[in-house]
Amino acid sequence: MPAVFLAAALPFVVSPVLLLFRRPDRRAGLLSAAACAGAFACFVSVALGASPATVALPWIGPLGLSFSLHADALALFFALLITGVGFLVAAFATSYLDSNENFPRFFSFLMLFTGSMLGVVLSSNLMALFVFWEMTSFSSFLLIGFWHHRERSRYGALKALVVTGGGGLAMLLGFVMVGIVCGSFEIAVLAERGALLAASPWATPAVLLIIAGVVTKSAQLPFHLWLPSAMEAPTPVSAFLHAATMVKAGLFLVARLGPLLSVVPLWTPTLALVGLLTMTWCGWLALRQKDLKALLAFSTVSQLGLILVLLAPAEPDTTAAGLLHLLNHACFKGALFLLVGVLEHELHTRDLSLMGPLRRNMPFTWLLIALAALSMAGVPPMGGFVSKELFLDHLLNGHPLLALLAVAGAVLTAAYCFALAAGLAAGRRPDGPRGQDPSLSLLLPPALLVAATIGLGFFPDQLVGAPMAAATLAATGGSVTGHFAVWHGVGPSLLASAFAISMGLALWWGWWQKRVPPAPTLVADRVYDHALEQLEAWARRLTASYMSGILWRYCSVILLTVIVGVAVVVASQGFVMQDGWSSRHAGPWDLAVCATAILAAVATLKARTRLAAILALGASGFSLALLFALSAAPDLALTQIMVETISVPLFLAVFAFLPPYQVDRVRRARPLHALLAVAAGLGTALLLAASRSQRVAEPISSYFVDKSVDAAGGHNVVNVILVDFRGLDTLGEITVLGVAAIACYAIIKLLSEKEAGR
């Protein structure tokens, strides 16, 4: 089995296994960490060329769908990042979570996410990528809402799902357009068909829709609202999903599809502008947060904007810089989130001003925070400095206004980083525990991440130069001209960097330190809340308009639909009947059974009590079953008998929910009902009769009958059609059955609870 497949499947296998653990069992965390480490090792072996990078997994060939995996250098870069950070986070979470938490569930969700995320980066087919993309949104929903007893958690989880899931659907539409225009969903094939896309009128809407997917997933303006609310998740989740990996799925897509989509003139400028505005505006918002996790959330959004600017042009040099900053950001932001988790755990607060003199109380924790913050601020010789230099270099060569925005963003970034590092060092803690450095198992994972970002500062080219060049080549098809280095010589970018750092220092010292400005409420948040409220109100009104709760109205609507449907067909096609009424002449038995059915139907109408009506209805149903049996359709007959047998007691059980039986209440409407019923019955009969004689193609049934034994090994054609020829339909149908069971259960339970509460 190829290592790529093994690594991608491992999390999905481990996820359900974890649920078998008992609740407070920490070994669930160790198993997850081991799975991440195993997957990491597999990817390393692929990277070293010891194992094939491509695995073909067909899905639905005729539709151009496959689950094939292709681990090129770009995918491997992301896969190693995901599994590497995943390992550290799983190890951290194992000792971080309180012993009364539900470990199996937490780690099962975490593995589900890891697998989905690996699927996103490894898929070689756009549709498979989309499936995994939505699965990351879904598992993120589960993880944000992990503490589901908290109202804020549920709110944040729902918001994240609505925004990212909705954006994903828009993206699906874009994918379909691209796929139809270019004639394939395989990314490798698409990359060569940019010309087809450029010539198509669908290019602009497709690109806009895909951009919608990117900006929602990566929380860019104006969809930045979901990430701060997602901070209700347990801290390891924030570090893993909402700093290091999931929010970077949008960036991955930009890198992956950039060469194809940048043939559309809209792509690069739109993304670059959105990224730049997000970087600056959310840097400003981050500076105004007192809640540590909110600060980090806005700073993440801002940093994602920076990377987006670099990836948008799909040129080798900027892409390499973007990927380097992406790696840096995963390291320092992942570390910061984990450390803030430690602080929250020790001090029971996330308020920046209430942390007290950390430098004295928790020296190691503070040191790590300060180092990570310095890297984020872009102070030499940290890793953040190297990539931020490249960023400034790129923008200073562009439009002056954009350059100004970029420098402003850098200033704000530096300011909130200093606020973070220095604000925690000093400060006063009024009451509560003073806290102390946690055990090594909690400090080691963030320490490793901090060490990585420092290492990236000193030896960027030696450490990641070659892999980055390979990833860039895989993404853009071009080679990097420069190389990474801390010292680029004195140039505009160094001056801009020095300016940003000193201005940031001044901003923090002169303004922020005196009084932390109050956190603003997001306009986007208010829009979201209002829109959701309105949507619910409309939905309620719309539902109320047709769900009257009056059964005969429902029946009228259904019958009227049948009548209109038949009338439309007859009016447009004309009514032709060539073969006469039937190919099989009805015998005396058929007629007798039909007469019984009709009698039973009349009895149903005449019944004075509900019980009598139901029994009469049952008689009509059993007669129908008999008719099936006479017509040589034993499967139908058996099914009909069983359905009748079950529905009579079901009716009896529903009795308790129904108001008293009143035949007279609808007396005035009776002629109308009779008319509707007769019209619907006659219409259906005519339609069936006509459908026998209006063949436009050879009936497929003879094919089924011929092939049933050879192709499927069954003599019962009905069953073979159900489980084999039309298996997908059946799968859909039993899914509906499952949903119906859940719905029935929920409705009945809600009703009972409401009555019990009254």
Next chain:
Amino acid sequence: MNDSLILATAVRITRPVLFLFAVVLFLKGHNAPGGGFIAGLVTAVAVLLGLLVHGHGNRKTGRPTFLYVVAAGLGLALLTALAPTLLGWPFFTHSFGFIDLPLLGSVELASAALFDLGVYVVVVGNVVTVLYALTERR
């Protein structure tokens, strides 16, 4: 809950027969009338008869136990459909073969039967969920 001795006795005799009938219908389904859907309905009728006579007994109420049955059936059906992709065949490829067993002679083994088992389990779970939810309300 019904105290009728006649009903109770009749059910005691017919229930095993019904369950057996369901098994026969299921196993025969590929070649003769029957199959997972019908067998599921027959099983549900057997469960229903027990419910009529014995009520809920001391079954712990308030938990959607049979929803898990529905989920298991759906999962089985989905896995049967997905399994061929692991072997490089298209989604939903079914296969069948014959093996010789002592006493029974040539027996057909079809992956479609596994899918049919999923259908069976979903149908039973669905009907029983609804029946229990409706009847244990009071």
